[in-house]
Structures are given as structure tokens and as C-alpha cells.
Amino acid sequence: MIKAQRGTKDILADEIYSWQFILENAKKVFQNANYKEIKTPIFEATELFARGVGDSTDIVNKEMYTFSIGGVDKNETSITLRPENTAGVVRAYIEHNMNRLSPPSKFWYFGPMFRYERPQAGRQRQFHQIGTEVFGVKDASCDAEVILTAVEFLKSIGLDELEVELNTLGCPKCKNEYRAQIKEVLKPYLDKLCDDCKMRYEKNPLRILDCKNEDCQKIFEIKEVSEVILKDYICDECKNHFDELIKYLDELNIKYKRNKLLVRGLDYYNRTVFEIKSEALGSQSAVCGGGRYDGLVEMLGGTPTPAIGFAMGVERLYALINKINPEKINYFIVSNDTISALKLAQKLRRNNKSADFDLQNRKFAKQLEKASKVANFAIILGEDEIKGNYYSLKNLANGEQIKIYDFSKLL
């Protein structure tokens, strides 16, 4: 028997209503905030992620599903299944000259992402993200609006007690100085850092602070190291940006916790970064990660454009919400006259009433049994009804049955 691949999962009838509930709310909340949905391809040139996510990240180093399709595509392009969607949306933004639109340009998306990771609770190889990207505004009000939208969406699906963690990484100017100091203070401990951090030390030293390895964390706790890590290094401009954001969040009554060690995996973030977490999820606790990436559009070949966005893991949202039971359909047609049943079902469905029928010509008792499981009402169409030109409508909640002569009464 061929089974689903490790780290992938079928989403069956018992889960699908909850998924639809999540998606319907996303659509409602994002569209109410004037975000437009965007759908970009599931695979892109490998180079897009190498440059756009960054070659010091776990995603690019270890987790990409990359194919060489020389046999199919004569250009021998290396392609990769998208591990995240910011790079793809930025590519589309540049490719379609969307910088000509009056800012901000606000997008939301939903879709599968692919990362070659060790499957475990809350971690799959094909998983789904809902996210947003906003282009064109560098003001802190934009950061506030993006965080507000994330929080409002989570509220809409019943998750209003999640923890928002917030940090600022500063700009290339102040970040570089801090980076140099981090490298300096960690130099004597380089041998003791984990292998990943040894690599990060050269490529992206700030990411070391995000390391979950216990030995690395012990090093961060050493007094002289922690003094440097926790030092306020951001420049006045970046500090003003962060203070403004906090003022907005306070006004909006959005609670947050400052986490100076929050760096986030991706290379391109600057200034605001945030995560939304739930203790209930255990070690895979982040449902949402986001941040500002003012340099990325230019880095990928567009005109300089400030931008900010977030991505949420839908499987982790699913794990947290109260599950939604399937709704019953309006009518189940009980009949042995297939043509009449088909015609009635067609007429009801065209009038936006959900209707189904047996398809197997079973005894009425069997059909009624099925009806009471799936529908609110049974419409009985037996010989008497067809001869007499009426429907017997049975309320399956209380068993009451009445005759209906006028189809419009069913609508």
C-alpha cells in the first residue's frame, strides 16, 4: 500500500470544517482591512529563496526541496518548492511593477509551504501558512496596522489570549555595530557554540541569539556576554520608530512582551520583528512570525520599497481552536423515483438550499435513518406524493410531518 509521505497529512471531513472556518475568517478580516488576496506559484527559481530568504538561514541551508529539472526544462533551471511566501510575493510585486500603485499595497495569502524538517507535533514537511505583506510605508503606523490585523484575525477564530512578543533589530547602521560587539564578546566561546552557531558566527551572528541549543543558551547567560546582548544598541531613528509603534499598540490595547533575544530566522528583517505564541502548543509554540524587511525589494531587483508582513502556521492554529462540527444540510430527499429526486435536488440547489438524496433506491426506513443523520428535514416523495402532486416534509428534530403543495414554501 502506498502511504502519504512523512511529514504530510490528509485533511479529512472531520477537520475540514475547522479549516474552512479559519479561512473564511481570514478572508473576512483581511478583506475588511483592504488586503487583496494574492496567489503566487508553489515553485520558484531556487535563487529567489537563496537571495530572498538568505543563505545563513536554516530554511535555505537545510530545509529546501530543490529540483533540477534539466530533463524537462531545457534551461536546466534549479527550482524549489516554496518554503515560505514572502520571497514569492516580493518577486510578483517587482515583476508586475506594483510600485506604481499608490502605497500601501496590502496583500494576504493562504497556501502550502514545504520544508524538509524532522516531522513532529506542530512541524510538518508540507504545512500551510496564512500571511500578509504590506508594501510602501515605512512609518510605524504601518507596523501597528499589521500587528493589529494579525491580532484581530486570531480574535476572530477565538484566540484572544495569545502572547505577542516584540523586538526591534535596528537598521543596517546600528545593527552592524551591535553585530561587531556580539562577535567580539562571543569570540572566546566560539568552540563551545553548536555547529549551526559556528556557521552563523560568520554569516549572521545575530541569529545566534535565537538559538534554542542549551549549551549556547548557557553561554548567553554569562555576565559579560549577557551585558552585551541586552545592551540598548539601536540608533535614535530606530528607537523613535519602536517607541511610536509601542504607543500605537498601547492605544489599541494590544498587549505585548519585549523580547530582546527575538531575532527571527530570516536574514532580511530590520527594525520591528514579532512573534505570537501559545504555551498550549508546547515546544512548537509560535503560531505567527513577522517583521519589517525594508531592504528586500531592492535586494531582489526592485526600486527601494519599505515593507512588512507576517506568516501564521495554519496547522498550529487548527490545534488551538475549538473544533467546528459539520452543519446539517437543509433537505434529504427520500424517494425511489430517481428522476423526481434528481429534479427536486437540482431545483432546491439552484435556489441555494442544500439537498441530497439516497442514490441507491433503498427502503424508505433506511433512507430516513440516513436523512436524520445528515439533514434538518426530509422531503418524502413516494407514490402518493407524486400522484397527489405534493411533498411530505418531515422535521427530523421532532418528527412532525406536513404536506406541502407549493414548492416555494420549501425556500
Ligand code: ATP
Ligand atoms: P519555528 O521556529 O517553529 O521553526 P520558523 O521561524 O521556522 O518557526 P516562520 O518561517 O516564521 O517559522 O513561519 C511562520 C509560522 O509558520 C511559524 O510560526 C509556524 O506557525 C509555522 N511553521 C513554520 N514551519 C512549520 C512547519 N514545518 N510545520 C508547521 N508549521 C510551521
Ligand code: MG
Ligand atoms: Mg523553522
